[in-house]
Amino acid sequence: QDYLYIPKAIKEKTGVELEPMQARRLKVAVLGRHINLDNYDSEAVKAAMKEFGLDGLMSEEEMKQTICDCVLPSMDVALDAFTEAAQAGMRYGVPSLYHNSAPSAERIIELSEKYPNIIAAHSAHPSFELQEALEVARIIKENGGLIDCYGAKKICDSTESFTAFYKEDLVDMISTDYAGGNWDSPLCTLEQVVREGSTTLEKAVATATGNVAKMIPGIAPNAGVIACGKLADIILVDENDLANVKRVII
Numbered sequence: 001q002d003y004l005y006i007p008k009a010i011k012e013k014t015g016v017e018l019e020p021m022q023a024r025r026l027k028v029a030v031l032g033r034h035i036n037l038d039n040y041d042s043e044a045v046k047a048a049m050k051e052f053g054l055d056g057l058m059s060e061e062e063m064k065q066t067i068c069d070c071v072l073p074s075m076d077v078a079l080d081a082f083t084e085a086a087q088a089g090m091r092y093g094v095p096s097l098y099h100n101s102a103p104s105a106e107r108i109i110e111l112s113e114k115y116p117n118i119i120a121a122h123s124a125h126p127s128f129e130l131q132e133a134l135e136v137a138r139i140i141k142e143n144g145g146l147i148d149c150y151g152a153k154k155i156c157d158s159t160e161s162f163t164a165f166y167k168e169d170l171v172d173m174i175s176t177d178y179a180g181g182n183w184d185s186p187l188c189t190l191e192q193v194v195r196e197g198s199t200t201l202e203k204a205v206a207t208a209t210g211n212v213a214k215m216i217p218g219i220a221p222n223a224g225v226i227a228c229g230k231l232a233d234i235i236l237v238d239e240n241d242l243a244n245v246k247r248v249i250i
Contacts, residue, residue: 001027003180005070013066014057020180022052024126030067033127035075035103040064079107086115095119095216097148102127105136112143119215122150122177123170124161133161137170146172146215150183159192166198173212191242 006023010016018026025048032039045063049055054063082098089096098108100120105128112118123137137147149162149171165171174190176183186208194204213224223231238244 001071003182006067009066009070010054010058013062014054016053016057018052020182022048026052026063027067027071030064031071033102033129035071037068075103079104082107082111086111086118089117090115093117094218095146097121099125100136100140100148101125102132108145109136109139109143112140112145116144118143118145119148119173120145121148121175123147124149124165126161128161130161130164134164134168134170137165137168141170141172148173148175149189150175150177162189163193163196163198166193166204169199169203171199171207173215174207175212185243187237187243187245194242 002024003020006027007018007020010018010023026045029041029044029048031037032041042060045060046055049058049060049063058066078099082104085096085098095117096115097119098104098111098121100108100123102125108118108120112120118140120137120140123140124133128136141147147165147170149165162171162174174186176186190204190208193199194201210225213220222229223233226232226234234249235245236247236249238246
């Protein structure tokens, strides 16, 4: 919605191209972080429209309807699919992964209470406030679920959230998120959290390798760790910059 549907709809109506964070600001002004029309903030909508050069190109009501048309139709369908996925995961004995964000967190918590092998993906999602994200993650882990984090330069307001997740020892695994093509390599995340002392090198590496293979059986058969009898691609990196890959051994 932030990087594709809302910007596309606004451009079609006005010719103005929005950045993902601008689209998100309009979305939150109309529907709030938890996606509900009861959260509509007229002053915030008008301020954002003026700042983004949309004032006079669309009415406030047109903006409200455009945002609703982009966001709301998929929400109920998606949340219903969460439940179907959890049931299928339990039936087949495999983990299931979910878009963990402010609008979906309540449903994921409910699922983690009833179903095994629930993975809450990109749990430092920018729709959360920091403490809210951490609290949701703690509850999911207490219920037996697993926590995934990711970083995306143009989608996240800052890297503070996933750094805090490592400091709180809440991260089970990390991944990328397509995020309109604006994702960072997992190595960038590892480099930052190790450099800042948020976690140890060993724990950081495990969240991108062995933990992933262990938590999602079959995703990397016979791989994920360096051990006798395992298949392993090994990267050699700069010890002062983990994201700087010097060599790959296949």
